[in-house]
Amino acid sequence: MKILILGAGAMGSLFAGKLTKCGFDVTLYNRPNNHVEIMKQQGMQMVHDKGDFATLHVPVYTNPADLPGDYELMLVLIKSFATKAVLEKVLPMVDDKTPILTLQNGIGNLELIQQLAPTHEVFVGGTSAGAGWVKQGVIEQRAWGKTFIGSTKPTNENVDFLKKVAATFSESGLETLVSDNVQSIIWSKLVVNIAYNGLTAVTRLKNGEAIEYKEGKELVSKLVEEAVEVAHAKEISLLYKDPVQECIRLGIEEIGRNISSMLTDVLHQRKTEIEVINGAIVKEGKRLQIATPYNNMMYKLVKMIDQSYPRTILHP
Numbered sequence: 001m002k003i004l005i006l007g008a009g010a011m012g013s014l015f016a017g018k019l020t021k022c023g024f025d026v027t028l029y030n031r032p033n034n035h036v037e038i039m040k041q042q043g044m045q046m047v048h049d050k051g052d053f054a055t056l057h058v059p060v061y062t063n064p065a066d067l068p069g070d071y072e073l074m075l076v077l078i079k080s081f082a083t084k085a086v087l088e089k090v091l092p093m094v095d096d097k098t099p100i101l102t103l104q105n106g107i108g109n110l111e112l113i114q115q116l117a118p119t120h121e122v123f124v125g126g127t128s129a130g131a132g133w134v135k136q137g138v139i140e141q142r143a144w145g146k147t148f149i150g151s152t153k154p155t156n157e158n159v160d161f162l163k164k165v166a167a168t169f170s171e172s173g174l175e176t177l178v179s180d181n182v183q184s185i186i187w188s189k190l191v192v193n194i195a196y197n198g199l200t201a202v203t204r205l206k207n208g209e210a211i212e213y214k215e216g217k218e219l220v221s222k223l224v225e226e227a228v229e230v231a232h233a234k235e236i237s238l239l240y241k242d243p244v245q246e247c248i249r250l251g252i253e254e255i256g257r258n259i260s261s262m263l264t265d266v267l268h269q270r271k272t273e274i275e276v277i278n279g280a281i282v283k284e285g286k287r288l289q290i291a292t293p294y295n296n297m298m299y300k301l302v303k304m305i306d307q308s309y310p311r312t313i314l315h316p
Contacts, residue, residue, distance in 0.1 A: 003075055004071040005029070006086055007029075008060055013044060026058055032062040038137035043137075069095065072098075073098070074090075083104070091117055097120065100117060100122045103125045107190055110182075125148055129147060144175075145250060149162055150178060184239050187227075191247065192255075194224060197272075198298035198302050200259070201305065205263075206257060207257075221248075224243050226285070233288045271306060
């Protein structure tokens with residue numbers, strides 16, 4: 001399978017590296033930066049569980065006009081707030097029937113991509129896999145959760161295609177399943193993001209470290225309970241029977257070593273995705289007249305951090 005991945009951040013590089021190592025034809029697209037230059041010159045190093053690593057040479061493009069084209073899948077792993085700007089540059093350079101799969105955080109990504117790419121079939125998914133940079137050019141997988149993908153309008157043809165995508169990802173070591181309930185996929189991933197992203201961005205702890213403290217577990221429980229109440233009001237069923245316990249289990253067993261994407265953004269003083277994560281629950285809660293005080297507080301705390309980087313005290 002020939003795949004174009006939009007975004008050479010931690011998740012885009014994780015998928016690109018594992019798929020390339022397994023023999024699939026992968027291309028990365030990203031804005032120019034030091035990390036991309038290192039990958040172009042030296043390749044990308046992927047650290048394995050046992051500490052050894054492989055050097056992988058994945059083509060990385062920064063100019064959309066240089067993309068080879070003829071892709072079987074476009075995988076979107078950029079920040080949600082960059083979706084419009086990036087797709088407007090890339091879409092004219094690829095076949096207008098290329099299927100698109102978004103594995104982005106938050107809600108609203110599917111609908112935005114459908115608006116921007118009306119001739120493309122757009123699929124959506126959520127992943128609990130995770131990765132982080134050891135240093136620029138060196139990626140390490142730090143979470144091993146499953147990936148779920150699906151279609152808003154399943155047909156025999158597109159379900160068969162999704163099964164092919166799932167088999168491709170799974171063969172590379174990223175266990176992937178096809179679900180027939182797209183909203184369940186989106187909101188189940190959102191619930192996990194709500195549990196950990198804001199909390200770790202504020203505390204500056206890894207996912208698993210944040211719930212080593214009883215206060216952390218209590219906050220995860222309250223944040224998730226509010227999100228579940230909103231999901232139920234929208235008549236959205238989740239993939240987990242007990243979302244609170246599943247989020248805590250994930251933090252202990254599968255994603256504990258991971259540094260969340262929001263914490264990574266805060267550490268690098270970059271814009272976060274708080275608007276489409278905790279902010280989305282606050283917005284939906286207001287619309288549905290459901291109180292979301294914990295998500296509202298988390299949203300405001302991260303927004304303060306997001307807007308005050310130049311004033312941050314780094315040392316006493």
